[in-house]
Amino acid sequence: MSxxxxxxxxxxxxxxxxxxKDNYIKIKEGITLQPxxxxxxxxxxxxxxxxxxxxxxxxEEGAERKAKVPEFVLRDIVKAPSR
Numbered sequence: 001m002s003x004x005x006x007x008x009x010x011x012x013x014x015x016x017x018x019x020x021k022d023n024y025i026k027i028k029e030g031i032t033l034q035p036x037x038x039x040x041x042x043x044x045x046x047x048x049x050x051x052x053x054x055x056x057x058x059x060e061e062g063a064e065r066k067a068k069v070p071e072f073v074l075r076d077i078v079k080a081p082s083r
Contacts, residue, residue, distance in 0.1 A: 011077040013041065025077060038080035044069050047076075 011027040033039075045066050052062035 005081045007040075007078045007081060009076050010039065010079045012073055013075040013077060015072040015074055017072075023074060027077075033079070040078050040080060041075045042078055044073060044076050 009028070010031045010033065011025050013023060013025050016023050027033075048057065048062050048065050048069075051057040052059055057065070
């Protein structure tokens with residue numbers, strides 16, 4: 001079994017269309033989680049800001065990426081690299 005060194009987005013915490021109900025997590029197709037896997041909840045907009053601040057993206061590229069994140073996406077669910 002190969003070990004992965006990359007964080008992988010496995011799903012999304014999404015805002016319910018009915019604001020009186022709880023939000024939900026949608027797991028991407030083809031994702032398999034194993035006992036002991038670690039997941040992290042990340043703010044996709046904050047992640048883009050960090051990439052801009054570190055110089056990995058220009059301000060314009062960051063603005064374009066943030067504009068593409070739908071309003072109903074609250075957080076990304078990412079799987080930590082295998083140990």
